[in-house]
Amino acid sequence: MIAFRNTIIAVVVISLFTFIALFGRLPALRKTPIGFSHRLLCIYVPNGFRRVDARYTGGRMSRSIARLTHYLFQEKNPLVLLLFLTLLTGSATLFLKAALPHLETKFILPIPIVLLAPYTFTYLCVTSTVDHITPANHAAAMRTYPYDHILFRPENVCRTCNLVKPARSKHCSLCGVCVARCDHHCAWVNNCVGRHNYRWFLQVLLSIGIVEIYGAYLCWHILSPHLHLGNSKYGWLEKQYWAELGNAFVFAMSIGGIGISGVGLLAVTTLPLPFALFGYHVYLIWAGMTTNESAKWADWRDDMTDGVAWIGKKTSGIKNDELASESEEEEEYIPWPRISDQVLVSTTDGKAPTGQEHLWEKATSLDMVENIYDLGFWRNFIAVLQGK
Ligand SMILES: [Zn+2]
Numbered sequence: 001m002i003a004f005r006n007t008i009i010a011v012v013v014i015s016l017f018t019f020i021a022l023f024g025r026l027p028a029l030r031k032t033p034i035g036f037s038h039r040l041l042c043i044y045v046p047n048g049f050r051r052v053d054a055r056y057t058g059g060r061m062s063r064s065i066a067r068l069t070h071y072l073f074q075e076k077n078p079l080v081l082l083l084f085l086t087l088l089t090g091s092a093t094l095f096l097k098a099a100l101p102h103l104e105t106k107f108i109l110p111i112p113i114v115l116l117a118p119y120t121f122t123y124l125c126v127t128s129t130v131d132h133i134t135p136a137n138h139a140a141a142m143r144t145y146p147y148d149h150i151l152f153r154p155e156n157v158c159r160t161c162n163l164v165k166p167a168r169s170k171h172c173s174l175c176g177v178c179v180a181r182c183d184h185h186c187a188w189v190n191n192c193v194g195r196h197n198y199r200w201f202l203q204v205l206l207s208i209g210i211v212e213i214y215g216a217y218l219c220w221h222i223l224s225p226h227l228h229l230g231n232s233k234y235g236w237l238e239k240q241y242w243a244e245l246g247n248a249f250v251f252a253m254s255i256g257g258i259g260i261s262g263v264g265l266l267a268v269t270t271l272p273l274p275f276a277l278f279g280y281h282v283y284l285i286w287a288g289m290t291t292n293e294s295a296k297w298a299d300w301r302d303d304m305t306d307g308v309a310w311i312g313k314k315t316s317g318i319k320n321d322e323l324a325s326e327s328e329e330e331e332e333y334i335p336w337p338r339i340s341d342q343v344l345v346s347t348t349d350g351k352a353p354t355g356q357e358h359l360w361e362k363a364t365s366l367d368m369v370e371n372i373y374d375l376g377f378w379r380n381f382i383a384v385l386q387g388k
């Protein structure tokens, strides 16, 4: 029973840490306990450790850990992918070995499809390199999206690739290339999630969620007959009722052992991860932006809060350095359903650009700014499915 309790604690702790590691950096969660826990784990605790280490070992341990974390987080490596595949394969093997003898055929039949899906979509995501921008496909990448002159401007050149950055692209230092419609570099699939493999990435999340739901359901199906509820002489407001319920639950779980109960519990506690991430990406599709762009919008929102962002119209005759450098080279026309005349600048002194004050208006909210990449939820969603 103690081993079982320790397994439960370990599963809960691992799930919590994974959740914080995955979501703590999201701009939307910056001011929540999740964001604080992320800063605590990634900034405050390491800083404290570095100070102690510098004092007692001259910083030797910090240097080894820095080398390791650099390899883990700053270099392309398959460790997270391997960990995920090991966890999935290990859990599935343990579960199937213990559960198959207890399951009717109708419950066994969907298992191959449900279980193969995450492997298939992960494979598609991992091996996809179509989004990597090379000199050969650069011209086509430049014709995909127009510049919005807010998040993406045509004068930005990637110094590593030595190519003009197409709108919505981003250079990934881990992959070493610029990535078309870059969403984010995903350690989970050891690749960048971009224009074409974004749909596979969403399917990875969804298929993992489905595996977990189905696994948890089968676990419940096998164990629920052992869960003797409803014959308690106590009312549900009494403490004894909940104690009995807890005991009945623990008894049923102990029958399942690690193979059924342990794996089922792991499935239930980690279920929020793929679904929360999937929900976040549905929100991004609704808002017409990538994870990379959501961070850029968050920066603009911060500038607006600080009162240093100014909005104007290109056709109103405004002149500023950014527009001047853009006009030096004629921008190629890209057919796109939405165009915008807006230009957004942030000034260091918080004042409107000198000499043209009357042409600029203080930008106080993102609602004032048009996102030309947002074509409405349905069209955004279809574009994602088509890899466009
Ligand atoms: Zn690049």
Ligand SMILES: [Zn+2]
Residues within 6 Å of the ligand: 172, 173, 174, 175, 176, 184, 185, 186, 191, 192, 193
């Ligand atoms: Zn990458």
